[in-house]
Amino acid sequence: MIRHHSGGYRWDGVDVHPYKEDGTHFKSITRQTLFKGGHDLGVEFRYFEIGEGGHSTLERHLHAHVVMIIQGSGEVLVGDEITSIGMYDLVQIPPFTWHQFRATTGEPLGFLCIVNTERDRPQRPGEPELEELRQEPAVGEFIRH
Numbered sequence: 001m002i003r004h005h006s007g008g009y010r011w012d013g014v015d016v017h018p019y020k021e022d023g024t025h026f027k028s029i030t031r032q033t034l035f036k037g038g039h040d041l042g043v044e045f046r047y048f049e050i051g052e053g054g055h056s057t058l059e060r061h062l063h064a065h066v067v068m069i070i071q072g073s074g075e076v077l078v079g080d081e082i083t084s085i086g087m088y089d090l091v092q093i094p095p096f097t098w099h100q101f102r103a104t105t106g107e108p109l110g111f112l113c114i115v116n117t118e119r120d121r122p123q124r125p126g127e128p129e130l131e132e133l134r135q136e137p138a139v140g141e142f143i144r145h
């Protein structure tokens, strides 16, 4: 049992880390790992928080994500679709699908995310992939990389 701290998106004994250790391809985002696999359950359960105006990495990978928004609102790119997201919406990121979360609505965007413990490394787009993404003008406008 990990008890929630009253009044915030924090849990007892869970440290707040930078989203990823490397790079500038994301902005204003933190990660808390609430469960790191165990008891024959091969998943991690994390909480991410994107500050106002921030975004996650534009990436794709063979593993999937299931995400539930539990703070604020924003927008997400999944494949070539951009969708507004808010409290308690559930977002599925299928395997090998471009995705990026952005806090575009003047407030933070916080979400829980389930992912396989054993997973492939995310890929970021190169110039050819960016060119392909920009074929859809709305996607070209949306993405940050």
Ligand code: MN
Binding pocket: 059, 060, 061, 065, 099, 122
């Ligand atoms: Mn991802």
